[in-house]
Amino acid sequence: MLFSALQLCFWEIHQWKQWENGIQKDDPGNGPKKVTDVHRHEFIKKRFKGIGKESIILSWLHSFGKQFYRSVSKSDYTTMRLGFIMTHCPGNPKFDFHRYMVRVLEADFKKVVGISWYLWVFVVIFLLLNVNGWHTYFWIAFLPLFLLLAIGTKLEHVIAQLAHDVAEKHTAIEGEVVVKPSDDHFWFGKPRVILFLIHFILFQNAFEIAFFFWILSTYGFDSCIMGQVRFIVPRLVIGVLIQLLCSYSTLPLYAIVTQMGSCYKKEIFNEHVQQGVLGWAQKVKMRKGLKGAANKAESTSNADSAGPSATIEMAKAGADVEAVGNTE
Structure with missing residues:
Protein backbone atom coordinates (compact mmCIF):
# COMPACT_ATOMS: atom_id res chain seq x y z
CA MET A 1 0.00 0.00 0.00
CA LEU A 2 2.80 2.43 0.86
CA PHE A 3 4.67 1.68 -2.36
CA SER A 4 1.54 2.09 -4.48
CA ALA A 5 0.88 5.49 -2.90
CA LEU A 6 4.43 6.59 -3.68
CA GLN A 7 4.24 5.35 -7.26
CA LEU A 8 1.03 7.27 -7.90
CA CYS A 9 2.54 10.34 -6.26
CA PHE A 10 5.65 10.24 -8.46
CA TRP A 11 3.45 9.77 -11.52
CA GLU A 12 1.55 12.95 -10.61
CA ILE A 13 4.74 14.91 -9.93
CA HIS A 14 6.29 13.68 -13.18
CA GLN A 15 3.66 15.71 -15.05
CA TRP A 16 5.15 18.89 -13.60
CA LYS A 17 8.36 18.18 -15.50
CA GLN A 18 6.88 19.80 -18.60
CA TRP A 19 6.42 23.03 -16.62
CA GLU A 20 10.08 22.91 -15.58
CA ASN A 21 11.17 22.26 -19.16
CA GLY A 22 9.05 25.15 -20.38
CA ILE A 23 10.58 27.53 -17.84
CA GLN A 24 14.10 26.38 -18.70
CA LYS A 25 13.38 26.86 -22.41
CA ASP A 26 11.73 30.27 -22.14
CA ASP A 27 14.25 31.62 -19.59
CA PRO A 28 12.11 34.65 -18.64
CA GLY A 29 14.98 36.20 -16.68
CA ASN A 30 16.64 37.39 -19.89
CA GLY A 31 13.62 39.30 -21.16
CA PRO A 32 12.52 42.86 -20.27
CA LYS A 33 10.79 43.26 -16.91
CA LYS A 34 7.34 44.81 -16.94
CA VAL A 35 5.66 46.59 -14.05
CA THR A 36 2.26 45.01 -13.41
CA ASP A 37 -0.52 45.31 -10.85
CA VAL A 38 0.20 42.64 -8.25
CA HIS A 39 -3.48 41.76 -7.85
CA ARG A 40 -3.74 40.92 -11.55
CA HIS A 41 -1.00 38.34 -11.41
CA GLU A 42 -2.45 34.83 -11.89
CA PHE A 43 -0.89 33.43 -8.70
CA ILE A 44 -2.17 36.30 -6.53
CA LYS A 45 -5.57 36.40 -8.20
CA LYS A 46 -6.21 32.72 -7.46
CA ARG A 47 -4.90 32.72 -3.89
CA PHE A 48 -5.42 36.21 -2.42
CA LYS A 49 -8.84 36.56 -0.74
CA GLY A 50 -8.70 40.09 0.61
CA ILE A 51 -7.87 41.51 4.03
CA GLY A 52 -9.76 41.03 7.29
CA LYS A 53 -11.31 38.31 9.42
CA GLU A 54 -13.77 37.27 6.71
CA SER A 55 -10.94 36.85 4.22
CA ILE A 56 -9.09 34.56 6.65
CA ILE A 57 -12.13 32.27 6.94
CA LEU A 58 -12.64 32.41 3.17
CA SER A 59 -8.98 31.59 2.62
CA TRP A 60 -9.17 28.48 4.84
CA LEU A 61 -12.36 27.31 3.12
CA HIS A 62 -10.80 27.84 -0.29
CA SER A 63 -7.71 25.91 0.83
CA PHE A 64 -9.89 23.04 2.03
CA GLY A 65 -11.67 22.74 -1.32
CA LYS A 66 -8.58 23.33 -3.46
CA GLN A 67 -6.93 20.07 -2.36
CA PHE A 68 -9.59 18.07 -4.20
CA TYR A 69 -9.10 19.63 -7.63
CA ARG A 70 -5.80 20.71 -9.23
CA SER A 71 -4.09 21.14 -5.90
CA VAL A 72 -1.00 22.61 -7.62
CA SER A 73 -1.40 24.78 -10.73
CA LYS A 74 1.26 25.95 -13.15
CA SER A 75 1.28 29.44 -11.61
CA ASP A 76 1.78 27.89 -8.15
CA TYR A 77 4.73 25.82 -9.37
CA THR A 78 6.34 28.71 -11.26
CA THR A 79 6.02 31.14 -8.35
CA MET A 80 7.24 28.79 -5.63
CA ARG A 81 10.12 27.65 -7.85
CA LEU A 82 11.23 31.25 -8.36
CA GLY A 83 10.88 32.00 -4.64
CA PHE A 84 13.08 29.02 -3.76
CA ILE A 85 15.75 29.93 -6.30
CA MET A 86 15.86 33.62 -5.34
CA THR A 87 16.21 32.67 -1.65
CA HIS A 88 18.63 29.75 -1.75
CA CYS A 89 20.51 29.89 -5.06
CA PRO A 90 20.06 33.32 -6.70
CA GLY A 91 23.24 32.85 -8.70
CA ASN A 92 21.78 29.88 -10.58
CA PRO A 93 18.49 30.89 -12.29
CA LYS A 94 18.61 27.71 -14.42
CA PHE A 95 18.46 25.51 -11.30
CA ASP A 96 16.42 22.34 -11.96
CA PHE A 97 13.87 22.71 -9.16
CA HIS A 98 11.86 19.67 -10.29
CA ARG A 99 14.82 17.33 -10.06
CA TYR A 100 15.74 18.69 -6.62
CA MET A 101 12.16 18.25 -5.40
CA VAL A 102 12.05 14.62 -6.56
CA ARG A 103 15.39 13.88 -4.88
CA VAL A 104 14.12 15.31 -1.59
CA LEU A 105 10.89 13.31 -1.85
CA GLU A 106 12.82 10.09 -2.47
CA ALA A 107 15.03 10.76 0.56
CA ASP A 108 12.07 11.59 2.80
CA PHE A 109 10.06 8.51 1.93
CA LYS A 110 12.89 6.13 2.61
CA LYS A 111 11.83 6.85 6.19
CA VAL A 112 8.12 6.51 5.48
CA VAL A 113 8.41 2.90 4.33
CA GLY A 114 10.02 2.04 7.67
CA ILE A 115 8.19 1.36 10.94
CA SER A 116 9.07 3.37 14.03
CA TRP A 117 8.51 2.43 17.68
CA TYR A 118 5.58 4.83 18.11
CA LEU A 119 3.76 3.09 15.25
CA TRP A 120 4.10 -0.25 17.04
CA VAL A 121 2.70 1.41 20.18
CA PHE A 122 -0.29 2.53 18.12
CA VAL A 123 -0.78 -1.04 16.82
CA VAL A 124 -0.81 -2.42 20.37
CA ILE A 125 -3.36 0.18 21.52
CA PHE A 126 -5.37 -0.46 18.36
CA LEU A 127 -5.60 -4.19 19.17
CA LEU A 128 -6.35 -3.66 22.87
CA LEU A 129 -9.29 -1.38 22.03
CA ASN A 130 -10.94 -4.09 19.94
CA VAL A 131 -13.78 -4.66 22.44
CA ASN A 132 -17.08 -6.23 21.45
CA GLY A 133 -19.68 -3.54 20.78
CA TRP A 134 -17.22 -0.63 20.50
CA HIS A 135 -16.71 -1.00 16.71
CA THR A 136 -13.17 0.30 17.15
CA TYR A 137 -12.09 -0.57 13.61
CA PHE A 138 -14.91 1.54 12.19
CA TRP A 139 -14.36 4.67 14.26
CA ILE A 140 -10.59 4.64 14.09
CA ALA A 141 -10.77 4.61 10.26
CA PHE A 142 -11.87 8.27 10.42
CA LEU A 143 -8.70 9.34 12.24
CA PRO A 144 -6.34 9.20 9.22
CA LEU A 145 -9.04 10.73 7.01
CA PHE A 146 -9.43 13.79 9.27
CA LEU A 147 -5.65 14.13 9.61
CA LEU A 148 -5.19 13.91 5.84
CA LEU A 149 -7.82 16.60 5.20
CA ALA A 150 -6.19 18.83 7.83
CA ILE A 151 -2.74 18.38 6.26
CA GLY A 152 -4.02 19.06 2.74
CA THR A 153 -5.81 22.19 3.92
CA LYS A 154 -2.72 23.41 5.76
CA LEU A 155 -0.44 22.87 2.77
CA GLU A 156 -2.83 24.73 0.48
CA HIS A 157 -3.09 27.51 3.05
CA VAL A 158 0.71 27.86 3.09
CA ILE A 159 0.52 28.73 -0.61
CA ALA A 160 -2.28 31.20 0.17
CA GLN A 161 -0.15 32.80 2.91
CA LEU A 162 2.71 33.28 0.44
CA ALA A 163 0.32 35.06 -1.90
CA HIS A 164 -1.09 37.19 0.94
CA ASP A 165 2.39 38.27 2.01
CA VAL A 166 3.17 39.56 -1.48
CA ALA A 167 -0.25 41.16 -2.04
CA GLU A 168 -0.21 43.02 1.28
CA LYS A 169 3.31 44.42 0.81
CA HIS A 170 3.15 45.45 -2.86
CA THR A 171 0.68 47.24 -5.09
CA ALA A 172 2.79 46.73 -8.20
CA ILE A 173 5.72 44.49 -9.07
CA GLU A 174 8.48 44.54 -11.65
CA GLY A 175 8.83 41.18 -13.32
CA GLU A 176 7.54 38.01 -11.66
CA VAL A 177 6.11 37.51 -8.17
CA VAL A 178 8.83 36.50 -5.72
CA VAL A 179 7.55 34.81 -2.55
CA LYS A 180 9.59 34.53 0.64
CA PRO A 181 9.94 30.97 2.01
CA SER A 182 9.71 30.72 5.80
CA ASP A 183 9.25 28.04 8.47
CA ASP A 184 6.74 30.33 10.18
CA HIS A 185 4.04 29.18 7.76
CA PHE A 186 4.15 25.60 9.11
CA TRP A 187 2.89 24.01 12.32
CA PHE A 188 5.31 24.70 15.20
CA GLY A 189 7.65 26.26 12.64
CA LYS A 190 8.75 22.77 11.51
CA PRO A 191 7.88 21.43 8.04
CA ARG A 192 9.08 17.97 9.18
CA VAL A 193 5.96 17.64 11.37
CA ILE A 194 3.94 17.09 8.19
CA LEU A 195 6.15 14.19 7.14
CA PHE A 196 5.64 12.58 10.56
CA LEU A 197 1.84 12.86 10.21
CA ILE A 198 1.85 11.50 6.64
CA HIS A 199 3.98 8.58 7.84
CA PHE A 200 1.40 7.80 10.52
CA ILE A 201 -1.55 8.14 8.10
CA LEU A 202 -0.10 5.81 5.46
CA PHE A 203 0.96 3.23 8.05
CA GLN A 204 -2.39 3.24 9.86
CA ASN A 205 -4.37 2.98 6.64
CA ALA A 206 -2.16 0.20 5.27
CA PHE A 207 -2.28 -1.70 8.57
CA GLU A 208 -6.06 -1.55 8.81
CA ILE A 209 -6.62 -2.75 5.24
CA ALA A 210 -4.03 -5.51 5.67
CA PHE A 211 -5.64 -6.53 8.97
CA PHE A 212 -9.05 -6.75 7.27
CA PHE A 213 -7.76 -9.08 4.55
CA TRP A 214 -5.88 -11.18 7.10
CA ILE A 215 -9.11 -11.75 9.08
CA LEU A 216 -10.96 -12.46 5.82
CA SER A 217 -8.47 -15.12 4.70
CA THR A 218 -8.04 -16.65 8.18
CA TYR A 219 -11.54 -16.68 9.69
CA GLY A 220 -13.84 -15.87 6.78
CA PHE A 221 -16.28 -13.06 6.13
CA ASP A 222 -18.98 -14.40 8.47
CA SER A 223 -16.74 -14.65 11.55
CA CYS A 224 -17.62 -12.65 14.65
CA ILE A 225 -14.27 -10.88 14.63
CA MET A 226 -15.00 -9.45 11.17
CA GLY A 227 -17.92 -7.38 12.44
CA GLN A 228 -21.12 -6.23 10.79
CA VAL A 229 -21.36 -5.43 7.09
CA ARG A 230 -22.64 -1.87 7.73
CA PHE A 231 -19.34 -1.13 9.50
CA ILE A 232 -17.08 -3.05 7.11
CA VAL A 233 -18.08 -1.33 3.84
CA PRO A 234 -17.51 2.27 5.07
CA ARG A 235 -14.09 1.25 6.42
CA LEU A 236 -13.02 -0.07 3.02
CA VAL A 237 -14.40 2.96 1.19
CA ILE A 238 -12.58 5.33 3.57
CA GLY A 239 -9.36 3.36 3.13
CA GLU A 271 25.42 12.62 -4.83
CA HIS A 272 29.08 13.15 -5.71
CA VAL A 273 29.13 16.67 -4.23
CA GLN A 274 27.27 15.46 -1.12
CA GLN A 275 29.92 12.84 -0.42
CA GLY A 276 32.67 15.41 -0.94
CA VAL A 277 31.07 17.95 1.40
CA LEU A 278 30.41 15.33 4.10
CA GLY A 279 33.99 14.06 3.83
CA TRP A 280 35.35 17.60 4.06
CA ALA A 281 33.18 18.30 7.13
CA GLN A 282 34.44 15.14 8.87
CA LYS A 283 38.05 16.09 8.16
CA VAL A 284 37.50 19.60 9.56
CA LYS A 285 35.89 18.11 12.67
CA MET A 286 38.83 15.74 13.18
CA ARG A 287 41.34 18.58 12.74
CA LYS A 288 39.49 20.70 15.30
CA GLY A 289 39.48 17.78 17.73
CA LEU A 290 43.21 17.17 17.28
CA LYS A 291 43.95 20.88 17.60
CA GLY A 292 41.86 21.12 20.77
CA ALA A 293 43.63 18.12 22.27
CA ALA A 294 47.04 19.61 21.42
CA ASN A 295 46.12 22.97 22.97
CA LYS A 296 44.84 21.22 26.07
CA ALA A 297 48.04 19.21 26.40
CA GLU A 298 50.14 22.35 25.92
CA SER A 299 48.18 24.31 28.53
CA THR A 300 48.51 21.41 31.00
CA SER A 301 52.26 21.27 30.42
CA ASN A 302 52.57 25.04 30.99
CA ALA A 303 50.52 24.79 34.17
CA ASP A 304 52.72 22.02 35.52
CA SER A 305 55.88 24.04 34.83
CA ALA A 306 54.39 27.20 36.39
CA GLY A 307 53.58 25.48 39.67
CA PRO A 308 50.47 24.85 41.79
CA SER A 309 49.47 28.51 42.05
CA ALA A 310 49.20 28.89 38.25
CA THR A 311 47.12 25.72 38.02
CA ILE A 312 44.68 27.08 40.62
CA GLU A 313 44.37 30.40 38.74
CA MET A 314 43.68 28.59 35.42
CA ALA A 315 41.01 26.45 37.09
CA LYS A 316 39.32 29.56 38.48
CA ALA A 317 39.41 31.24 35.08
CA GLY A 318 37.87 28.18 33.44
CA ALA A 319 35.10 28.10 36.03
CA ASP A 320 34.31 31.78 35.37
CA VAL A 321 34.11 31.21 31.61
CA GLU A 322 31.79 28.21 32.10
CA ALA A 323 29.54 30.25 34.37
CA VAL A 324 29.27 33.04 31.78
CA GLY A 325 28.49 30.50 29.02
CA ASN A 326 25.71 28.93 31.08
CA THR A 327 24.17 32.35 31.72
CA GLU A 328 24.06 33.20 28.02
Missing part, protein backbone atom coordinates in the same frame (compact mmCIF):
# COMPACT_ATOMS: atom_id res chain seq x y z
CA VAL A 240 -9.54 3.65 -0.67
CA LEU A 241 -10.37 7.39 -0.45
CA ILE A 242 -7.40 8.00 1.83
CA GLN A 243 -5.09 6.16 -0.56
CA LEU A 244 -6.28 8.11 -3.60
CA LEU A 245 -6.36 11.53 -1.93
CA CYS A 246 -2.94 11.04 -0.38
CA SER A 247 -1.40 9.87 -3.67
CA TYR A 248 -2.84 12.45 -6.04
CA SER A 249 -3.10 15.50 -3.78
CA THR A 250 -1.45 15.44 -0.35
CA LEU A 251 1.91 13.87 -1.26
CA PRO A 252 2.47 16.10 -4.32
CA LEU A 253 1.51 19.10 -2.18
CA TYR A 254 3.96 17.99 0.47
CA ALA A 255 6.72 17.60 -2.13
CA ILE A 256 6.56 21.21 -3.30
CA VAL A 257 5.14 23.18 -0.36
CA THR A 258 7.66 21.92 2.20
CA GLN A 259 10.39 23.44 0.01
CA MET A 260 8.96 26.80 1.12
CA GLY A 261 10.70 26.42 4.49
CA SER A 262 13.60 28.58 5.62
CA CYS A 263 16.27 25.98 4.82
CA TYR A 264 17.12 23.84 1.83
CA LYS A 265 17.97 20.13 1.98
CA LYS A 266 21.32 18.49 1.26
CA GLU A 267 19.75 16.97 -1.88
CA ILE A 268 20.32 20.36 -3.52
CA PHE A 269 23.77 18.93 -4.27
CA ASN A 270 24.25 15.86 -6.43
